[in-house]
Amino acid sequence: MSLTKLAQDGGSPVRTDKLPPRYVGVNLIGEEEKKLVCEVIDSKCLFRHYGPGTPHFANDLEREFKEYIGTKYALATATGSGAYFSAMRALEIGPGDEVIIPAFGWITDYAMVDFFGATPVFAAIDESMNISVEDFEAKITDKTKVVVIIYYQGAAARIDEIVEIAHNHGIKVFEDVAQACGCEYKGKKLGNWGDIACYSLQNNKIISCGDGGLLVTNDQKMYELAVRYHDLGLMRDTFKANLEGPQLTDAIAGQQWRINELSAAVGLAQLRKLPSIVKNCQEKAGYLRGELLRKFPNLKFRAADPKDDIGILVAFDLGSNENVQFFAKAYEAEGLVYGPTSWCETINKIPPVAVRMKENGIFEQKTFDVTNEIDLRVAKLAILPVYSDRDMSDITTAAIKVLDVMIELKMI
Ligand SMILES: Cc1ncc(COP(=O)(O)O)c(C=O)c1O
Incomplete structure (x- = not known):
């Protein structure tokens, strides 16, 4: 019995x-977020690029985030998906290219590939619940342009091995860190292993501003393309000031996925936590x-x-x-x-x-x-x-x- x-x-x-309630960063929203949001309201500067005063929260968020992750560039966006689509534009995927994605993921990971006319190719996960390194390698063809790594619920993949295999084949590595912001692998932050990485600040994520996103890279051209794609194809002075060398790109047809100062202020207070x-x-x-x-x-x-x-x-x-x-x-x-x-x-x-x-x-x-x-x-x-x-x-x-x-x- x-x-x-x-x-x-x-x-x-x-x-x-x-x-x-089952939220990570959202449960911690308090005085710190309120203080920064009130500063935005008091300044009447809700738009990141100009206003009655001098907006700075989106810039601060990008600066503190790139310092935290350890990359040369960071870009904040209105949603995580805005960052993801901008990253795919920066990776210049298109018809004829194959993009390997773990078969366990989120709508955006499929949609961003499909949207640019590239072909998604799926790889199985393993007991880590992240992409199987072996199945990734098995799915490589001479058309593979990018591999997407999704870090499910806070844990790293064997990203060092993946980067080595990918780069030996001339394949770029995209890290989806939406669910693992702040995680390290072998002492280095996720998002700083591959060629470009994105994060989500949506409500269920580790830190949140309701909806928002971040993109990081060490590659100037990819940064420029992501910046342009998320902001009407333009390269405004705030972003130009971040470039290490002379500009490498010209205007492109872009979307409008700019973060606003209210979201950036909340995102910044959360990042500090x-x-x-x-x-x-x-x-x-x-x-x-x-x-x-x-x-x-x-x-x-x-x-x-x-x-x-x-x-x-x-x-x-x-x-x-x-x-x-x-x-x-x-x-x-x-x-x-x-x-x-x-x-x-x-x-x-x-x-x-x-x-x-x-x-x-x-x-x-x-x-x-x-x-x-x-x-x-x-x-x-x-x-x-x-x-x-x-x-x-x-x-x-x-x-x-x-x-x-x-x-x-x-x-x-
Ligand atoms: C693994 C993963 N990738 C991408 C996204 C897209 O982020 P967002 O909802 O901010 O557009 C999410 C959000 O749920 C996610 O969990």
């Missing part, structure tokens, strides 16, 4: 009051991982070294989707909240992508099957910087309680 009675079977739940967010989440994730491992030494965590993982997610393999579903339902019945803070999906399941891929006839089922299988058997628990010691203790107690029952039931 079972020693433990789960809440879903009539036992007492671990927790009866609510956890904080990022080092403490990372430290805080790493400590909490380390505690949960440690407690789970002490109790279940065979539990297989997502394959990423904890020092290359900012700790916003603790993910472990439960062997099957039925087990993950059992865990999630029982864990929520204990009064906790299951799931990550922002999402990736096996790309062929994202509705607009699925429709478009069928139209284009691009459908490599095996890659998606391998990817989906890994995603479905991995349980995911979000870690927030605002969690108190009691929150962390309840999360740990509930996870252990459910896993204990799963062992008693011989599910795992």
Whole structure:
């Protein structure tokens, strides 16, 4: 007979009051953001390029961000996607080019390639939940121009190996750091490994201004093209002042994805909190991982070294989707909240992508099957910087309680 009675079977739940809402940076919005936003309002300078006074928050955000990541250039944009599309323009992809993308990702990663008429080619993920280096290498052809690396929920990929393989083949590396802003790999920030990288400041991200984006690169020509594409094809004086050498590009047909000063002010206040967010989440994730491992030494965590993982997610393999579903339902019945803070999906399941891929006839089922299988058997628990010691203790107690029952039931 079972020693433990789960809440879903009539036992007492671990927790009866609510956890904080599942946002990382957004939960930390406070006096610092308010102060900078009030400065913008007081100055009446909402537009980044000119106004009744001297706007400076977008410039400050770019300067502090490039210093933080360690790149020569940074560009802030109105949305993450605005940065991503600008990066693809900077990489000069077009019809006839192939772009390798992990099959586990976000709509934007497919759309930005499709939009410029290039062909997306999918590579499977591995137990790190990031692109499989081996499958990336297998998908290279003489048409491959770019590889996209998506860092799912805070953890690095084997980016050093990827860059080496890519550059040996003349392939450019694009890093999608939307879900891993602040993460390092081998002591160097993600976003400073490849040729160009983008971040999102949307509501569910590690730092946020509601909607916003950032792009970084060490390459002057790519910076110029991204700047131009995000701002009507122009190269205004603020950006010219950042160039290391003489201008390398001429006007192009661009979009309008400029960030405004209100968003930049919030983004800047959040950026200043990022080092403490990372430290805080790493400590909490380390505690949960440690407690789970002490109790279940065979539990297989997502394959990423904890020092290359900012700790916003603790993910472990439960062997099957039925087990993950059992865990999630029982864990929520204990009064906790299951799931990550922002999402990736096996790309062929994202509705607009699925429709478009069928139209284009691009459908490599095996890659998606391998990817989906890994995603479905991995349980995911979000870690927030605002969690108190009691929150962390309840999360740990509930996870252990459910896993204990799963062992008693011989599910795992
Ligand atoms: C992995 C990934 N890439 C790109 C994006 C696009 O960012 P945004 O929503 O700011 O346009 C997101 C946002 O959800 C994301 O999670």
